[in-house]
Amino acid sequence: MIIIVFFRRKKEAIEVRRRIVLTKQITNSVITYAKSWHPNEGILILQGKKDKNVIRITGLIIPPFSTHGPYYSGFPVYELPFDLSYIGTVHSHPSRSNKPSLEDLNHFFGLVSLIICYPYEVEDIAAFDRNGNNIDLETE
Numbered sequence: 001m002i003i004i005v006f007f008r009r010k011k012e013a014i015e016v017r018r019r020i021v022l023t024k025q026i027t028n029s030v031i032t033y034a035k036s037w038h039p040n041e042g043i044l045i046l047q048g049k050k051d052k053n054v055i056r057i058t059g060l061i062i063p064p065f066s067t068h069g070p071y072y073s074g075f076p077v078y079e080l081p082f083d084l085s086y087i088g089t090v091h092s093h094p095s096r097s098n099k100p101s102l103e104d105l106n107h108f109f110g111l112v113s114l115i116i117c118y119p120y121e122v123e124d125i126a127a128f129d130r131n132g133n134n135i136d137l138e139t140e
């Protein structure tokens with residue numbers, strides 16, 4: 001007689017919140033880039049790694065053929081080489097709101113969208129998922 005026992009691990013009851021980790025260097029680059037495009041929007045592609053609930057940003061890519069306007073910035077996704085390390089974008093808002101616009105959500109790329117608004121300081125950066133929900137942001 002064969003007895004098969006299934007051990008099932010208890011599902012963790014605590015909801016683990018996703019968070020984004022930015023290095024000081026990445027943060028500074030984003031700030032400098034946003035300031036250089038002001039009063040227009042600037043956009044960059046985020047390179048990073050996802051490990052469980054932590055997304056660590058490891059690099060920034062200037063997208064080819066990007067467009068920059070006071071209310072819009074973007075790039076043609078089909079011009080991008082296929083690269084799994086591309087996990088989202090960061091773009092600037094020359095206004096004082098770092099909330100995603102409808103346009104931003106319609107053009108969502110990857111896992112995460114960072115928005116930095118005027119006056120482009122560390123605390124002006126916010127992170128969102130595809131649905132426009134806030135993701136915790138950490139700078140180290």
Ligand SMILES: [Zn+2]
Nearest residue numbers: 093100101104
């Ligand atoms: Zn936007």
